[in-house]
Amino acid sequence: MMMDTKKAMELALASGFTYAAYLDAAKIELLDEVRDMCAQNTCGQYGKNWACPPGCGELDKLREQVRGFREGILVQTVGDVEDSLDFEAIVEIEALHKKHFLAAAETLKKHFPGLLALGAGCCTICQTCAWPDKPCRFPDKKVSSMEAYGILVNDLCKKNGLSYYYGPDKMAFTSCYLLV
Numbered sequence: 001m002m003m004d005t006k007k008a009m010e011l012a013l014a015s016g017f018t019y020a021a022y023l024d025a026a027k028i029e030l031l032d033e034v035r036d037m038c039a040q041n042t043c044g045q046y047g048k049n050w051a052c053p054p055g056c057g058e059l060d061k062l063r064e065q066v067r068g069f070r071e072g073i074l075v076q077t078v079g080d081v082e083d084s085l086d087f088e089a090i091v092e093i094e095a096l097h098k099k100h101f102l103a104a105a106e107t108l109k110k111h112f113p114g115l116l117a118l119g120a121g122c123c124t125i126c127q128t129c130a131w132p133d134k135p136c137r138f139p140d141k142k143v144s145s146m147e148a149y150g151i152l153v154n155d156l157c158k159k160n161g162l163s164y165y166y167g168p169d170k171m172a173f174t175s176c177y178l179l180v
Contacts, residue, residue, distance in 0.1 A: 005071055008108060008179060012075045015104035016096070021162040023072040023176055030063045030150035038147060043122060050136040051123035051144040062149050069116060069178035074162050075104065078172045090171050094121060097173035101143070105177070114180035118151070119143040120173040146176060 009020040038046055038053045045052045056062070077097035081089040097120055105117045123129070123143045129136075136142050146153050153174050154164040166172055 004112070004179060005073060008073050008112065008177065011107050011111065012073055012100075012104045012177070015107060016077070016100040017075040017104070018078040018172075019074075019076040019162065021074045021157075021160055023074045023156075023160050023178070025066065025069040025071050025178055027159040028066055028151060028156060030059055030066060031152055032059060032150065034147055034150045034152050035059055045122040048131060049122055049129045050131045050139075051129075051142045052148050055131050056144045056148050059150050065116070066149070066178065069180060072116075072176055072178035074157060074160055074174060074176050075101070076162070076172050076174045078166055078170055080169060081171045083168065086171075093171050094173055097175070098124060101175050105143075108177055112177075112179045116178040117143060117175070118146045118149055118178070119175045121145055146174070 005022055009022070012020040035053055041047075047054060049055055057065075077093060077100055079089065079093035079096065081093075101117070101119050105115070108117070109115050122145065125138050125141050125143065146156070156176075157164040157174060162174075164172060164174065
């Protein structure tokens with residue numbers, strides 16, 4: 001692990017994440033199967049957002065982009081839930097994760113200008129996305145999810161020594177930052 005990555009993890013944890021772990025970019029796989037799950041549109045954002053498929057780009061182009069990174073960090077926000085149907089708590093944990101994620105992205109970009117930030121869930125920078133009629137209003141701030149890039153998040157966590165499941169009374173949201 002490079003000194004830069006340690007600094008990135010320290011900065012991320014200072015932004016409020018529960019956990020940060022080293023990410024070996026060579027272990028990232030962008031899978032057609034994950035993008036196929038996106039196309040099922042269970043989240044309701046497929047074809048409605050520049051940061052989600054198909055607006056975020058073809059998988060081959062994204063694979064080429066990701067190959068330009070050597071390492072990064074995985075970050076998580078973990079919170080308590082009563083059970084898997086505790087939607088109020090899940091929404092709160094997700095909002096907290098996105099808050100940490102955007103704050104850390106701004107800080108990390110100052111230290112790592114070529115950073116690629118991949119979040120959890122759809123981009124929420126704008127209340128209404130300009131897709132498809134107009135270009136993205138904030139291309140430097142938009143956030144694609146790890147899944148939009150075809151990443152099977154639990155698998156990537158496992159390959160990099162980070163837990164994904166913390167028990168039935170916990171919910172974890174995971175994102176990553178790739179460093180040049």
